[in-house]
Amino acid sequence: MRKLTITRANQAFFSCLLKFKLLEVQRQSWDGFTQWAMATPYLMQIRARFFADTPLRPWIEQLCAELVAAGVAKREGRDLLNA
Numbered sequence: 127m128r129k130l131t132i133t134r135a136n137q138a139f140f141s142c143l144l145k146f147k148l149l150e151v152q153r154q155s156w157d158g159f160t161q162w163a164m165a166t167p168y169l170m171q172i173r174a175r176f177f178a179d180t181p182l183r184p185w186i187e188q189l190c191a192e193l194v195a196a197g198v199a200k201r202e203g204r205d206l207l208n209a
């Protein structure tokens with residue numbers, strides 16, 4: 127099996143998975159969002175395969191920061207909001 131090279135496009139795809147959750151809930155606490163991500167088998171499979179050396183919370187934080195930087199999400203205190 128060929129190993130996937132993580133590119134900005136791949137990382138954007140992973141961020142999109144989180145964006146779909148934000149579209150559903152519109153606003154969620156950071157802890158609740160992280161708990162959802164940890165309970166989502168597909169996200170955990172992606173992490174195990176491609177980001178196993180990256181701690182979970184920093185990985186999710188990075189993906190969320192990319193959504194905020196792109197202007198499709200925002201942080202308000204301890205909450206993550208759809209933008």
